Amino acid sequence: MASKLARQVARVITAHRQREGGGFVVRRPLPSGSLDYADPFLMLDHLGPVHYAPGEAVGAPDHPHRGFETVTYILEGGFEHRDSHGNHGVLKPGWVQWMTAGSGVVHSEMPTDELLKNGGTFHGFQIWVSLPAKDKMIRPRYQDVPPEDIPWFESADKSTKIKVIAGQVEGVQATIDTHTPIYYLDLRTTGKYSLAIPEGMDVMVYNYHPAPILVGQEKTRVSEGQLAVVNTHGRSVDFEVANAAEEDPEKREARVLVLAGTPIREKVARHGPFVMNTEEEIYQAMADVRAGSFGSIPGSTERMRKTNEANAKRNQAGRA
Template sequence: MSTQRKEVFDQECQRPDGCQNIDLLIETRQKDLGGFRVRRVLPTIKRRMVGPWIFFDHMGPAEFPAGEGINVRPHPHINLATVTYLFEGEILHRDSVGSYQTIRPGDVNLMVAGKGITHSERERPEVTEKAHRLHGLQLWLALPEADEEVEPAFYHYPDAEIPRVDVDGVPVRVIMGSAYGKTSPVKVYADTLYVEAHLKAGQSIVVPDAEERAVYVAEGEVAVKDATIHEYSMAVFTNEKGIELTAKRDSRIAFVGGENLGHRYIEWNFVSTRRERIEQAKADWKAQNFPKVVGDDDEFIPLPE
């Protein structure tokens, strides 16, 4: 949501006592974006990526009075894909490939920046004319090196298309990749894991397998053996098989992970294997050489100096 994304945050990161299944615990830091709170999870100094995931923001929950709301002007991306997933509220997405799409809770918006895309995130007048809430996750995927310069594209998957499965009484949604016998239709470019689960206090679930994986606790509190993962925290797991996670209270969690894609540079809204590619993107945006957002081209966010 924020375009102030060049920071690699120095969140509190630690190796927990009492659990050899957790490699790192990341405590989020809250950033105020002018009436709207964002909890930045990735990247951190100690952990920049988990699988292909290089950016993880928990936005809100935010309460907006009538007349206010999200209003992010057009801004660019390269060599990555963005994933937007809402718990509450809605966002109006427009971009330079001509997309005009409202995303609502349970839907998945996948925007592939590739060689370059521009987009805006706003809210419809019908939403902002009333008091409303917004709450959800925004994530970035690094693209494999061979796919970094693909043609930009946009994919929208309605709530009903995302697979659901009951895992020993725990309702699960397989948002991206494969887990628990289900495979999501959401397009991936590398081995990618994104799963949501809702656990009642006392319920347990086994962490799905992936080369790298982590869990984020969006609501509640969970434990792995003697280590507690608090609300708004991420635990990065070791490669141990069959790790079991138990809810200490009612919890909403997100598993993310996938294959290790190697080092990426990240600055502002740009991610790439090549630093010179980011410098070119900065110059192109400053010169306004990126494509314009269709139907929303009267303003833009300047390149931060």
């Protein structure tokens, strides 16, 4: 039975598809035509799942950021990141990277050499989180977290498992440090579960799996590629798998991302890879990039060459 304190779904948004980075296609429910900003979340991109033949994998060559955080969560495949501060790492399945761009950084997100050479499936997510004005110009920071350092919660009846990337679930606390109070959860269920969310936090639920899920007190059906925006009234969000009688385990288990955050409630000015509070700050960011103050990463020409070759090979084969 749904809790009397459970929240309801205010609306459901279907993600649209668009091309990003070096040419990969994403499903993007936020921002969309009906939801430009969900304070403090600026963007949610569902990357894949896409299967690459050998030589076809693409990423996002060198590009700048300032004033916000990017959070990348890998399910399958992997990518290699480098930045203008000398940071370098390889993210594989289950890894999370929480990058605080802060005052400014140039970084690249490229497919691993293994994925590019041998082909394979890539699947993951990237969200953008705004920073409050007091933190927009802080020193850039990376938190690369392997799967063994990300805790899981399991319900008493074993029907629900939740990967706690940020926030906490029934005493299971995330290891990642965030600048604003945020919940970022990978929830998987074959039954029912009522998730407690602190009052005052806005909540979104994105279904990234073929199995539909019922969300909220009124059991609103949310299908794959859809984002449910949950209202702010109530202390919990109810989840129930819609295909409980399905024999195929893949079709019976629902899998969703749960994003919740305390609104910053500040003016947002955004332009491409910059998110600040005023237009003047955006112009300054662009001027700083032109002046070279964000720095650069050795090997940019080679990364662009690999990207162009992968796109040409994919286009020749007639694949998106």
